[in-house]
Amino acid sequence: MSKAKHPGTGLAAVAEAAGVSKMTASRVLRNASGFSTETRDRVLREVDRLGYVPNRIAATFRSDDTSTLIGVSVPRLTGGLFGPVLDSIDHTLSRLGYQTMIGSHEQSVKTEEAWLRAILAWRPAGVILSSRSHSEATKKLLRKQKIPVVEIWNIDTLPLGIAVGFSHFDCGYEMGQFVASKGYRKIAVVGAEAQAAGMAMVRFQGFEEALKSAGLSLAGSEILTDRPGFYPGYYGTETVLSRVSDVDAIYYQDDAMAIGGLFYCKSKGLDVPGDIAIAGWGGMEVAAVLPERLTTTNVATEALGKVASEALIARIRGEPVRETTVVETRLVPGNTV
């Protein structure tokens, strides 16, 4: 490779063309102080004329507290509530001048660890994580690198740094109380977990706890080895109804599954909520396609992403940040319970 990889391409070329030193050009570009208005104009004109693209690799290398890279890890990008959250994170971070490096860990702490290693090699300014738990190696890496961490999605577990989320247990508990209060007595849950247990299991625990408080117990539980979605909801409902007789209410892992269950019930001629009640979770956009209003719990996904991003940047900038922020979830009674 030649000595100068991109001849006439760097800051030196701009500086020379503008008749100043690299240092002065650098100051202008970083909007630091220490240059006259005419110097600035001259430099910026050359930047434009030469099509200079700053090299953040070199800049970050020189002083690694200027990184504007943020690693964001989510279970997956599509199919759940993480899409809107990620969208919100990306918008907020990009507005604040940061770049997002995503990774999807598919509920595997090992995948998350591998991703984190790759990301840390880029010396990010901070990371946003969203798995329920982390490997020991992951925690050690984060501690060692002293990197700001925001954990999103749940606040039930002990946070590594800042936590922005809500209690999945409480979501389940609240729905359990609600369903029990409506007089249902033979109540089941239907979910789907492709890999390790996610937060849905915590919601189910909260749900069951509420039933117990109401003197009831869970009449059935069907957790498929699959990703949550319409079809697992459909078939999970079929299974649980064939195994347990007279089930009069089902709480689903999320709205997509609840919709699948709703269609199964209707296809069997069951009246909802007359014969059987259906409750979902998440307030997913897909529920809007129903003529029924699905009873569910709305999650403020956009606020979650925004608050998490802003908290991380504040921490990076050394501003005071609340350790834990709870974002809103709200049980929305529809006409399916």
Place this chain on the structure above:
Amino acid sequence: MSKAKHPGTGLAAVAEAAGVSKMTASRVLRNASGFSTETRDRVLREVDRLGYVPNRIAATFRSDDTSTLIGVSVPRLTGGLFGPVLDSIDHTLSRLGYQTMIGSHEQSVKTEEAWLRAILAWRPAGVILSSRSHSEATKKLLRKQKIPVVEIWNIDTLPLGIAVGFSHFDCGYEMGQFVASKGYRKIAVVGAEAQAAGMAMVRFQGFEEALKSAGLSLAGSEILTDRPGFYPGYYGTETVLSRVSDVDAIYYQDDAMAIGGLFYCKSKGLDVPGDIAIAGWGGMEVAAVLPERLTTTNVATEALGKVASEALIARIRGEPVRETTVVETRLVPGNTV
């Protein structure tokens, strides 16, 4: 800042601990040749013991053809077909050892340009773009940086580099032929564009062209200033039916809008497809919630992301790559047309 930013943290520390030179340690870590088995073991033991995290910033800086950063720009992360595509891209790239830096441009060439500037400063190994058009500055930047580019989503426009996608015009044309062949005569289109025109308008053009070939013309067209989704579909249908009498078929921008339209028609007591036919586009997962099988065009989103990623990496590695790859779209007749 102190001289050594992270004392005992770099390659030098590992090398010293292992009793070799930095160079040898570097060779071991990059799995290059030129070290004995026992040297390797000794180095790796120290890497592990010291919790060494390689610094890709420095490595990429030294020789910027080793970058493993890929910039990926999409209109948005959620709400359309780009979620699955992005998911597929991220999986494929991460499997190949690359990191994804996303950006969403919201159909604005200016936003895309700003994102590109920020991303190019990181000297990515390549970029994947997905807007319909680009600003002149964007094209100039890409040319100047000589960076491998893959454009996804459409192949109707002249590509900057490699193109992986399909013809939206043909999608529309095919559906136009299909609807006309079923005997419908008063046919409208309903869409939604929040910002600049996206590819949906091209599908509508193809659709209209097919109608003309069948001796028909478009009876109505309603393009809302909104993002496509259930509600715009619902209200767009209401509007077009109130403006134009006896419409007997509607082609929608996507499945989400078609579902909204379907619910509007059913709420008004219209028989589908007896009184009015409904055709969507995209083969979106949300259509699975319907008892009807929506007539639509399936898009191979996963293949699209995979092929695009692999083509980009092949180009980066200097392997031969086809300039244009067409991924499958397939008209799937349901029972709504």
Place this chain on the structure above:
DNA sequence: ATGAAAGCGCTAACAC
């Protein structure tokens, strides 16, 4: 307000 020199952590090139 401006510039000169040093050096961030790593790896290409070359020597041994």
Place this chain on the structure above:
DNA sequence: GTGTTAGCGCTTTCAT
């Protein structure tokens, strides 16, 4: 199989 040297493009530090 291993080590030495030089330098990537910036920014920090210190001088003027």
